[in-house]
């Protein structure tokens with residue numbers, strides 16, 4: 513396990529010192545932490561980490577594994593031990609506790625260290641590390657939260673089953689109507705957060721455990737007045753393993769979004785009648 517302080521070789525590169533101080537990352541991904549939640553991804557993980565370190569050799573990875581029965585956690589430990597540059601870290605959690613909880617643990621780990629930008633990415637190859645520079649370019653151009661979006665012009669879906677696409681588009685339409693947020697892919701899990709966003713949006717009050725965590729955080733960022741932008745990406749259906757989407761995940765999202773929408777309407781009403 514490679515927990516603890518960033519290892520030797522993790523010093524801030526001279527050319528990126530200004531960038532890190534101003535919250536942006538270097539061209540090779542210096543000062544970026546890519547958080548990858550995993551549950552049963554033993555075959556996918558080495559591939560995605562390898563691709564990531566070709567695309568952004570200066571970035572660090574934090575694998576957040578929920579004691580995957582297939583041994584993904586041990587695979588992650590092996591990758592960390594093999595990486596002479598100390599760029600791979602692993603957080604082991606005791607049980608499967610949902611995507612949102614895994615990200616919260618990963619963000620807390622990253623915020624305790626000096627990463628300028630914290631990235632979310634799936635382990636299964638759906639998100640292409642080769643497209644991460646699109647997100648980082650937008651951060652470096654001034655955005656606070658950048659969402660790799662399937663549903664803006666230029667965004668693409670490859671091999672995603674029709675029922676998943678319909679579910680995803682339906683969830684986005686529902687969230688947009690309920691919350692009034694002008695984000696086309698608010699459920700997307702390919703994102704880059706400037707660390708100030710995560711510092712400010714009160715992560716300790718986040719209740720969403722599953723995939724509605726994505727909606728929750730984007731909505732918090734919008735409400736806090738951050739500059740939230742979308743850049744087009746290609747989302748490719750996984751070839752190995754299975755999605756962890758479930759009825760419980762969908763029900764939680766439906767109910768949570770309804771609650772946030774209602775709360776926000778009541779707040780607006782309260783402000784108007786004062």
Ligand SMILES: Nc1nc2c(ncn2[C@@H]2O[C@H](COP(=O)(O)OP(=O)(O)O[C@H]3O[C@H](CO)[C@@H](O)[C@H](O)[C@@H]3O)[C@@H](O)[C@H]2O)c(=O)[nH]1
Pocket residue numbers: 548549550551552553576577578608609610611614633634635636638680699700701702723726754755756757
């Ligand atoms: N640690 C941990 N990881 C988890 C858990 N549940 C899922 N993951 C990990 O989270 C990533 C995404 O899970 P998938 O189950 O592969 O997601 P998907 O069905 O392809 O869902 C896609 O669409 C969602 C809805 O738009 C997105 O929210 C999600 O990020 C992704 O893009 C994978 O790396 C998976 O191993 C969990 O409980 N714990």
